[in-house]
Amino acid sequence: MRWHSVAFAVSLLVASVAHAAKPATTYRVGIRDFQFQPRQIVVPVHARVTWTNHDEEPHIVTSVGNTFHSSPALDTNDHYSATFDKPGTYTYFCSIHPQMTGTIVVR
Amino acid sequence: MNDERDNMQPERRHFLECMAWAGAGTLWLMKGGVAHAGMLATGAAAADATFGFVQISDSHIGFHQAPNPDPVASLRQSIALINAQPKRPDFVVHTGDLSHLSKPEQFDTVAELLKGAKTSHVFYVPGEHDVIGDDGNAFFARFGGGVNGNGWYSFDHHGVHFVALVNVRHLQAGGLGFLGDEQLSWLRQDLAGLSASTPIVVFAHMPMWSLYPAWGWGTQDSAQALTLLRRFGSVTVLNGHIHQIQQKIEGNLTFHTARSTAYPQPAPGQGPAPGPLKNLPAGKLRDYIGIRDVRHVRGTRGLAITEHALG
Numbered sequence: 001m002r003w004h005s006v007a008f009a010v011s012l013l014v015a016s017v018a019h020a021a022k023p024a025t026t027y028r029v030g031i032r033d034f035q036f037q038p039r040q041i042v043v044p045v046h047a048r049v050t051w052t053n054h055d056e057e058p059h060i061v062t063s064v065g066n067t068f069h070s071s072p073a074l075d076t077n078d079h080y081s082a083t084f085d086k087p088g089t090y091t092y093f094c095s096i097h098p099q100m101t102g103t104i105v106v107r
Numbered sequence: 108m109n110d111e112r113d114n115m116q117p118e119r120r121h122f123l124e125c126m127a128w129a130g131a132g133t134l135w136l137m138k139g140g141v142a143h144a145g146m147l148a149t150g151a152a153a154a155d156a157t158f159g160f161v162q163i164s165d166s167h168i169g170f171h172q173a174p175n176p177d178p179v180a181s182l183r184q185s186i187a188l189i190n191a192q193p194k195r196p197d198f199v200v201h202t203g204d205l206s207h208l209s210k211p212e213q214f215d216t217v218a219e220l221l222k223g224a225k226t227s228h229v230f231y232v233p234g235e236h237d238v239i240g241d242d243g244n245a246f247f248a249r250f251g252g253g254v255n256g257n258g259w260y261s262f263d264h265h266g267v268h269f270v271a272l273v274n275v276r277h278l279q280a281g282g283l284g285f286l287g288d289e290q291l292s293w294l295r296q297d298l299a300g301l302s303a304s305t306p307i308v309v310f311a312h313m314p315m316w317s318l319y320p321a322w323g324w325g326t327q328d329s330a331q332a333l334t335l336l337r338r339f340g341s342v343t344v345l346n347g348h349i350h351q352i353q354q355k356i357e358g359n360l361t362f363h364t365a366r367s368t369a370y371p372q373p374a375p376g377q378g379p380a381p382g383p384l385k386n387l388p389a390g391k392l393r394d395y396i397g398i399r400d401v402r403h404v405r406g407t408r409g410l411a412i413t414e415h416a417l418g
Binding site: 096097102 | 279280
């Protein structure tokens with residue numbers, strides 16, 4: 001798990017170097033008690049959204065209509081990020097617990 | 108203690124007897140669609156049964172946290188309990204969530220462990236944890252693709268018609284478990300030729316009734332399947348998913364959910380969300396997990412169902 005975190009930190013570093021000209025702000029969505037928190041967020045164009053699963057159950061961030069890349073299964077403490085380059089309303093859900101839904105509004 | 112017992116009120120004695128059954132397992136006799144709880148009398152139910160089978164569920168191999176960091180060991184204990192039954196079950200049904208994350212090594216572990224079960228066949232249906240990332244392809248490759256590779260199937264055993272349904276694929280945002288039109292159309296055809304007196308056993312992972320939709324405990328189009336089943340005199344629906352025993356009777360339809368072989372979940376609405384029940388009293392996990400033994404007696408309506416906790 002530690003190496004996984006290091007690898008993730010390195011990849012973040014590489015990503016921020018690569019996009020040094022246009023640093024994107026990261027917005028965080030927690031997954032706790034089978035809910036996306038906050039359930040809806042409003043972010044600017046080029047924002048990066050990172051989901052972190054705090055539950056013991058795995059969850060999958062799945063785009064409705066495949067408008068952004070869906071995550072793999074996120075086990076406890078796993079995280080996943082997606083960048084939103086176009087304005088719009090992006091709805092998503094957990095494809096294994098479909099009662100869990102969330103929205104990213106990009107302005 | 109003996110003095111107290113001799114002098115106690117009949118109600119209290121009955122209560123203590125019930126407590127004793129709860130530890131050993133409860134026998135459910137279905138008579139005319141009504142469940143009767145009885146003592147777990149191993150000989151009586153087994154002797155006049157046409158055949159018996161065992162249901163296990165929700166093994167979650169790959170889970171590694173409280174309250175059960177070793178679900179391999181508890182599945183192994185469940186299989187030992189199957190093998191210790193006085194009468195060998197004709198087959199075993201696993202109602203899904205074999206794995207925690209659909210990983211090949213998790214499926215391999217389940218397949219390998221269940222080779223040790225003393226029975227002639229193991230039937231499987233997937234849970235939502237078994238179809239992650241590949242829509243169930245790895246699961247179906249190992250455990251059977253059913254009709255046209257879609258996972259559902261049926262078979263007959265000693266005059267009882269068994270139907271295995273898949274309600275964990277193509278789930279929709281904001282929805283529940285889902286069967287879909289193709290499967291419902293197959294079910295209609297599958298049941299069409301059967302006389303109304305044929306006993307039916309349906310098994311699927313997610314509950315086939317609206318048990319607690321706020322936690323996703325239901326199947327959004329199950330009403331269509333139940334409509335097709337209502338003309339039969341005896342229909343038993345066996346599900347997993349919620350890691351605890353819940354039952355419902357609706358006319359000739361009886362619904363049962365099974366315990367997990369790995370860990371319990373809270374009762375519906377008890378707490379903020381479903382998920383592993385972590386704060387069990389020390390050493391009590393085995394009282395909350397286990398297997399289900401089902402016996403069919405020809406000429407009676409319904410099945411005798413016995414729960415066995417590991418503890």
